Amino acid sequence: MTKEETWSQRFESALHPAIARFNASIGFDIALIEYDLTGSQAHAKMLAHTGIISPKEGEQLVAGLEQIRQEYRQEKFQPGVDAGDEDVHFAVERRLTEIVGDVGKKLHTARSRNDQVGTDTRLYLRDQIQQIKSQLREFQGVLLDIAEKHVETLIPGYTHLQRAQPVSLAHHLLAYFQMAQRDWERLGDVSRRVNISPLGCGALAGTTFPIDRHYTAKLLHFDHIYANSLDGVSDRDFAIEFLCAASLIMVHLSRLAEEVIFWSSQEFRFVTLKDSCATGSSIMPQKKNPDVPELVRGKTGRVFGHLQAMLVIMKGLPLAYNKDLQEDKEGLFDSVNTVKASLEAMTILLREGLEFRTKRLAEAVTEDFSNATDVADYLAARGVPFREAYDLVGKIVKTCEDAGKLLKDLSLEEWQQFHPEFAADIYEAISPRQVVAARNSYGGTGFEQVKKALIAARAQMAQ
Numbered sequence: 435m436t437k438e439e440t441w442s443q444r445f446e447s448a449l450h451p452a453i454a455r456f457n458a459s460i461g462f463d464i465a466l467i468e469y470d471l472t473g474s475q476a477h478a479k480m481l482a483h484t485g486i487i488s489p490k491e492g493e494q495l496v497a498g499l500e501q502i503r504q505e506y507r508q509e510k511f512q513p514g515v516d517a518g519d520e521d522v523h524f525a526v527e528r529r530l531t532e533i534v535g536d537v538g539k540k541l542h543t544a545r546s547r548n549d550q551v552g553t554d555t556r557l558y559l560r561d562q563i564q565q566i567k568s569q570l571r572e573f574q575g576v577l578l579d580i581a582e583k584h585v586e587t588l589i590p591g592y593t594h595l596q597r598a599q600p601v602s603l604a605h606h607l608l609a610y611f612q613m614a615q616r617d618w619e620r621l622g623d624v625s626r627r628v629n630i631s632p633l634g635c636g637a638l639a640g641t642t643f644p645i646d647r648h649y650t651a652k653l654l655h656f657d658h659i660y661a662n663s664l665d666g667v668s669d670r671d672f673a674i675e676f677l678c679a680a681s682l683i684m685v686h687l688s689r690l691a692e693e694v695i696f697w698s699s700q701e702f703r704f705v706t707l708k709d710s711c712a713t714g715s716s717i718m719p720q721k722k723n724p725d726v727p728e729l730v731r732g733k734t735g736r737v738f739g740h741l742q743a744m745l746v747i748m749k750g751l752p753l754a755y756n757k758d759l760q761e762d763k764e765g766l767f768d769s770v771n772t773v774k775a776s777l778e779a780m781t782i783l784l785r786e787g788l789e790f791r792t793k794r795l796a797e798a799v800t801e802d803f804s805n806a807t808d809v810a811d812y813l814a815a816r817g818v819p820f821r822e823a824y825d826l827v828g829k830i831v832k833t834c835e836d837a838g839k840l841l842k843d844l845s846l847e848e849w850q851q852f853h854p855e856f857a858a859d860i861y862e863a864i865s866p867r868q869v870v871a872a873r874n875s876y877g878g879t880g881f882e883q884v885k886k887a888l889i890a891a892r893a894q895m896a897q
C-alpha cells in the first residue's frame with residue numbers, strides 16, 4: 435500500500451498527503467521490523483502447515499521475508515513515509531511482493547494488522563525485558579562489589595534528611611540492591627503477561643480459515659494464546675504493566691541519583707566524582723557537575739509521563755482495535771530506551787565514576803548526636819524504662835548543645851550526675867563503630883548482619 439494507491443476499489447481517491455503523514459507510523463514502528471518479519475514467517479509457516487497455502491508458497495514467503503531481513507540489516511531496504519509506506523507491516527508486504535511476486539499477496543491471509551501489531555509489540559517487549567533484566571543484574575553486581583569493600587565504612591544514616599543513626603555503607607548500598615532485586619523480579623512477572631500470543635485473533639473476531647494458533651505461538655515461543663479475540667487485539671495491559679515496572683526502576687535509580695548528587699556537594703563531600711563521569715561549567719572553572727545522576731533524575735519524569743499517557747489512551751476505548759492504539763508505541767519505545775540508557779549510565783558511574791571519601795565519612799559520623807539513641811538504649815538495658823531514658827537523654831543532648839560539646843566529650847562524672855547507672859563503658863557504647871555493630875537484629879546494619887546480607891545477595895544474583 436503506497437500513498438499513491440487507494441485502499442481498495444471502494445475508495446475513489448488517494449489520501450491527502452498531510453493526512454497520509456498524520457496517519458503513518460512508519461517513522462517509529464520501524465523499530466518493530468525484525469519482530470514483524472519473525473512473526474510473519476511464523477504465520478506463513480502456519481498457513482502452509484494447515485494447507486491454507488501450498489508448502490511451496492510457504493517456503494517462498496519465508497525466504498522472501500528472510501531476504502527483507504538481510505536487506506534491512508545491510509540498509510538496502512529503507513522503508514519510510516517518503517517511500518509511500520504507512521507502517522512497517524505494509525512496508526514489509528510491499529517489499530515481499532516486489533521480491534516474490536504475487537504469492538506475496540497471500541501472506542496476509544487469515545491475519546489482520548491488528549493481531550499482527552499486537553504480536554510484534556509483544557515480541558519486541560519480551561526481548562527488551564530480557565535485556566533490561568540483565569542490565570539490572572550488572573547494576574546489582576556493581577552495588578555488591580562496592581558494598582563488599584565497605585562493610586566497615588560508616589556513613590551517617592538519615593531520617594527527614596536529619597542525621598539519625600550511623601550505618602554501614604554496605605548496608606546503605608544493599609538497600610538499593612534490594613530495590614533492584616524487586617525490579618528484576620517484577621519484570622519477570624510482567625513477562626508472563628507479555629508472552630501471550632494474539633496472533634490469529636484477526637481483525638477482532640477470529641477468522642474463517644482453519645488456522646492453528648497454537649502452532650504460531652509455539653514457533654514464536656509464546657507461553658499461551660489469548661482466549662478471546664476481541665481482548666487479544668485490544669489488550670495493552672502488558673504495556674501498562676511494563677511502564678509501571680519501568681517507572682519503579684526509574685524511581686529507584688532517581689533516588690540513588692539524588693543521593694549521589696548531594697553526596698558530591700561541598701556540603702557533604704562524601705564522594706568524589708571522577709573526571710570520566712563529571713562535567714565542567716562553561717563559565718565557572720572550579721565546577722565539577724554531577725550531570726549523570728541529574729539526567730537520570732530528570733529522565734525519570736518522561737517514563738512516568740508515558741505511563742500516564744498509556745493509561746489515558748486506554749480508559750475510554752471501546753472494543754476492539756481503535757487507531758488510538760497506534761499511540762502505544764512511541765512512549766513504550768522511549769521508556770525502554772530511557773531505562774536502558776539510565777541503567778547503563780548509573781552502572782558506569784558506580785563502577786568507575788565515583789569514589790567514597792572514607793576519611794571524610796569517618797569524621798562525619800563523629801560530629802553529631804546520632805549516637806543518642808544508644809545512650810537511651812544503654813540505660814534501658816540496665817533497667818531504666820525506655821521512655822524515661824529517652825527524656826533524660828534529650829536533656830543531656832540539650833546540655834551538650836548549650837555547652838558546644840558532643841556526647842563523647844562528657845566526663846564520667848558528668849555522665850553520672852545525669853544518672854548513676856552510667857559507667858566507664860558508656861564511651862565504647864557510643865562510639866560510632868559500636869553504635870553500628872550493636873544493631874545486630876535481622877536486617878539491621880550490624881556488621882554481622884551485613885556480612886550475612888552480602889552472602890544472601892550473592893546467592894540471589896546466582897538465581
Ligand code: ARG
Pocket residue numbers: 459463521547548551755757759760761
Ligand atoms: N500502525 C498500526 C498500529 O500501530 C497498525 C494496525 C492498524 N490497524 C488498523 N486497523 N488500522 O496500531
